[in-house]
């Protein structure tokens with residue numbers, strides 16, 4: 001599903017943010033990405049989302065070489081990748097429903113289909129009863145669940161999350177991880193960046209550890 005082949009990324013004339021990174025992620029896998037601040041986690045995810053381009057090497061998603069993807073195909077490609085951010089980036093002047101509906105409206109779905117899919121996504125994250133609320137009325141954990149519903153609403157085969165539990169207490173973090181596991185169980189490939197060591201150990205999944213832009217660890221933590 002994801003393949004990095006000798007990928008390096010340098011911003012401007014600075015140091016390499018990623019240096020000769022190679023790894024494979026199978027379809028349907030769930031894994032974590034970790035490393036100290038500045039190790040390159042966000043850069044790696046941005047390369048997958050095509051928010052940045054590699055300076056060297058190649059990134060393949062679903063056997064597609066992203067270097068060869070033309071500009072006009074980028075919006076179609078992005079629909080394959082659901083993204084969850086730490087600060088969830090919700091619009092506070094719109095309802096929960098409208099926030100989740102946004103990717104579908106951009107993709108041009110009909111209103112009836114939008115309604116059906118948004119409610120299915122809100123149901124999965126346990127927030128169906130709050131579709132008319134403004135996100136500002138929700139707790140931090142609930143806001144993050146709205147962000148997850150928005151990321152999965154058009155059923156992407158790949159889900160990326162950058163520090164999705166960064167602002168949450170351990171109990172809420174566990175709920176959010178549970179949700180990601182449920183999506184993974186139905187076949188979604190899930191990659192989560194986190195530097196919460198206790199969480200990584202508890203989850204007992206493959207961990208890709210970055211250090212100074214290089215892969216320093218790949219496997220379940222001891």
Ligand SMILES: Nc1ncnc2c1ncn2[C@@H]1O[C@H](COP(=O)(O)OP(=O)(O)OP(=O)(O)O)[C@@H](O)[C@H]1O
Pocket residue numbers: 011012014016017035036037038039040041042043044
């Ligand atoms: N747009 C940019 N322009 C210049 N340098 C950048 C840019 N984005 C990241 N960097 C640099 O690239 C390196 C890797 O940053 P990156 O954000 O990928 O790390 P990270 O592991 O996600 O860190 P954090 O956990 O703090 O978010 C850092 O040295 C950072 O300063």
